[in-house]
Amino acid sequence: MSALRADLALALRLADEADLITTSRFRARDLVVERKPDRTPVTDADVAVEDAIRAVLAVEAPDDQVAGEERGGEVGAGRAWVVDPIDGTKNFLRGVPVWATLIALVEDGTPVVGVVSAPALGRRWWASTGGGAFSSDASGERRIAVSGVRDLSDAYLSTTHLGSWVEHHSREAYLALVDACWENRAFGDFWQHCLVAEGAIDVAAEAVVNPWDVAPFQVLVTEAGGRFSDLTGAGRYDGGSVLTSNGHLHEAALAVLAAGR
The missing domain is CATH 3.40.190.80 (D-Maltodextrin-Binding Protein; domain 2)
Known part of the structure; x- marks a missing residue:
């Protein structure tokens, strides 16, 4: 397996870990919601997801940097995982199913792997540099492409x-x-x-x-x-x-x- 394919496989595993947490906390009656200094909401699920992803990366990619919305971190030269544990937190806390975990591997300032997992929609999207872009839903996996609209x-x-x-x-x-x-x-x-x-x-x-x-x-x-x-x-x-x-x-x-x- 090439290095980039291995990185993509790891990113997909991280998304699986995230989905287990987010789906168990979505619409939970005991969901804990707080406000960050910028007044945006954060739930206990946001923090739990980022912590779980960081724990896996500490074992699987201990030399890589990690930057996340909830725990911070800087992206410098080399490899860095950039994580949004729940994008669409306002939807998540209101029970709207349009939210996702976002995971990217950035190498020297350029994203080379991207995974977007939206389990409440039953959807996932992923791509790696030179490897194409893909999506999955209940009907299976497919390669995706942009539209041809020109005006x-x-x-x-x-x-x-x-x-x-x-x-x-x-x-x-x-x-x-x-x-x-x-x-x-x-x-x-x-x-x-x-x-x-x-x-x-x-x-x-x-x-x-x-x-x-x-x-x-x-x-x-x-x-x-x-x-x-x-x-x-x-x-x-x-x-x-x-x-x-x-x-x-x-x-x-x-x-x-x-x-x-």
Whole structure:
């Protein structure tokens, strides 16, 4: 087994461990919810998942760095696992099944393995550099690819929270992109970028993100044939914002967002 295939296998094992915890705590009557300093919620499940992933990595990859939403950590040179134990915590704590564990392996600043596991949806997505992008559901596994839409007027667009555009970019700019597209929704968080990767929607944009929110999507979307960048067009997962697309629409979407500021 090649090194990258072994890394992907480990990431999938980590997702299995996470799923055992999250599914057991989802809609639990005794779920413990607290607020972090930035006022975002955190549940006992978030912390338990990250701790479980760190415990496995301490045995299986003791020399690798780990950076997670709940326990912190820095990503420097070399190998680092970037983890969001539950992306969509607000959905998780309200009983909405749209949430997922996000796991990425970053090598020298570039994600090379990405896994997104959404057990309440019965879905999982994964990719590795040069290995293609895949998804699984009740019907089995399949290779995925982005859409072939080439004009914004035919495009399906998504974001997370419209209010974030007011503080971090420009609501007018995003609304200009809405007006340029055929249809729009707010599928939000991880799901919209997975939908881009599998060709169900064409563009997803977020005005503000953390590295652990989007690291898996840099490899997932690009391996599916699309493009990943921040809102300046830089192909990096730690730029503080994100735009994913089928590639054909990327420059046009960036231009609309820039012109509307």
